[in-house]
Amino acid sequence: xxxxxxxxxxxxxxxxxxxxxxxxxxxxxxxxxxxxxxxxxxxxxxxxxxxxxxxxxxxxxxxxxxxxxxxxxxxxxxxxxxxxxxxxxxxxxxxxxxxxxxxxxxxxxxxxxxxxxxxxxxxxxxxxxxxxxxxxxxxxxxxxxxxxxxxxxxxxxxxxxxxxxxxxxxxxxxxxxxxxxxxxxxxxxxxxxxxxxxxxxxxxxxxxxxxxxxxxxxxxxxxxxxxxxxxxxx
Amino acid sequence: xxxxxxxxxxxxxxxxxxxxxxxxxxxxxxxxxxxxxxxxxxxxxxxxxxxxxxxxxxxxxxxxxxxxxxxxxxxxxxxxxxxxxxxxxxxxxxxxxxxxxxx
Numbered sequence: 001x002x003x004x005x006x007x008x009x010x011x012x013x014x015x016x017x018x019x020x021x022x023x024x025x026x027x028x029x030x031x032x033x034x035x036x037x038x039x040x041x042x043x044x045x046x047x048x049x050x051x052x053x054x055x056x057x058x059x060x061x062x063x064x065x066x067x068x069x070x071x072x073x074x075x076x077x078x079x080x081x082x083x084x085x086x087x088x089x090x091x092x093x094x095x096x097x098x099x100x101x102x103x104x105x106x107x108x109x110x111x112x113x114x115x116x117x118x119x120x121x122x123x124x125x126x127x128x129x130x131x132x133x134x135x136x137x138x139x140x141x142x143x144x145x146x147x148x149x150x151x152x153x154x155x156x157x158x159x160x161x162x163x164x165x166x167x168x169x170x171x172x173x174x175x176x177x178x179x180x181x182x183x184x185x186x187x188x189x190x191x192x193x194x195x196x197x198x199x200x201x202x203x204x205x206x207x208x209x210x211x212x213x214x215x216x217x218x219x220x221x222x223x224x225x226x227x228x229x230x231x232x233x234x
Numbered sequence: 235x236x237x238x239x240x241x242x243x244x245x246x247x248x249x250x251x252x253x254x255x256x257x258x259x260x261x262x263x264x265x266x267x268x269x270x271x272x273x274x275x276x277x278x279x280x281x282x283x284x285x286x287x288x289x290x291x292x293x294x295x296x297x298x299x300x301x302x303x304x305x306x307x308x309x310x311x312x313x314x315x316x317x318x319x320x321x322x323x324x325x326x327x328x329x330x331x332x333x334x335x336x337x
Binding site: 027029033034037038040041042044045047048049051052055056058085089092093096097099100102103104106107110123127213214217218220221224225227228229232233234 | 246249252253255256259260263266267269270271276282285286288289292293296297299300301307309310313314316317318320321322324325328329332334
């Protein structure tokens with residue numbers, strides 16, 4: 001049932017608009033949705049190359065600071081392990097919750113216009129508020145970026161830049177690329193929020209929200225891999 | 235409400251399922267971070283494989299439930315899993331090639 005429904009919503013819009021916007025495709029699926037999945041597939045390979053580079057050069061830095069171990073330079077200055085696991089765990093939680101908010105935003109768009117059951121509570125009303133969930137997703141994404149800005153700034157103050165050692169080069173490149181993807185996602189979400197506030201998003205717009213949601217969840221799963229491979233594995 | 239939108243509204247899991255998925259993701263993350271602070275666990279040869287398994291589990295849960303790949307068309311599954319297999323194969327091959335892992 002689900003795949004039929006999804007294929008239907010990918011290929012058709014709601015009600016009358018369905019006849020206006022329906023285009024024949026050889027697969028029966030909307031080309032935009034095929035394109036976003038193909039794009040996500042290509043992004044898998046981009047991040048695989050960045051993660052590979054990080055892992056290959058892991059432990060090969062000649063000078064510190066190092067991610068998990070202390071370093072004392074020739075002048076006797078002590079550099080503590082640079083990764084801040086509590087802060088990054090908090091930012092990881094924020095990004096995971098942003099994925100929850102995103103999927104609830106998509107659900108709210110799908111449910112828009114459906115009558116509320118009598119005596120519906122706050123949660124039922126929130127479930128239909130796409131503006132709330134889109135705004136929440138963008139806010140959580142921006143919070144994650146704030147955590148990343150704090151992390152990068154503190155690393156630079158502690159003596160780790162992109163030029164310091166192999167760890168710095170590969171770490172900033174990998175997490176910087178991820179942060180750039182999150183930034184694009186936040187801008188995309190704010191655009192959807194603006195559209196929702198001006199003309200309203202409804203079931204006929206499910207596909208454009210779904211495409212943004214797929215991108216956002218992909219950014220989340222990439223961070224799941226980065227958090228384990230870079231921060232937790234020593 | 236048209237038939238299509240009613241149909242679409244029931245195509246995906248409910249809000250309660252999404253909340254349960256978020257709770258599971260949070261619990262796995264808490265276990266990962268907790269393990270990081272237990273020296274005996276970190277010293278164990280099973281530490282890294284356990285973290286990778288938990289990370290893969292979180293990855294799969296998000297892809298299947300939040301990205302709806304569990305319910306979606308097989309072409310989308312192929313478009314994602316094909317490059318993902320190539321990506322993981324590339325990482326594995328490079329790690330062997332540069333001597334980071336050995337049989």
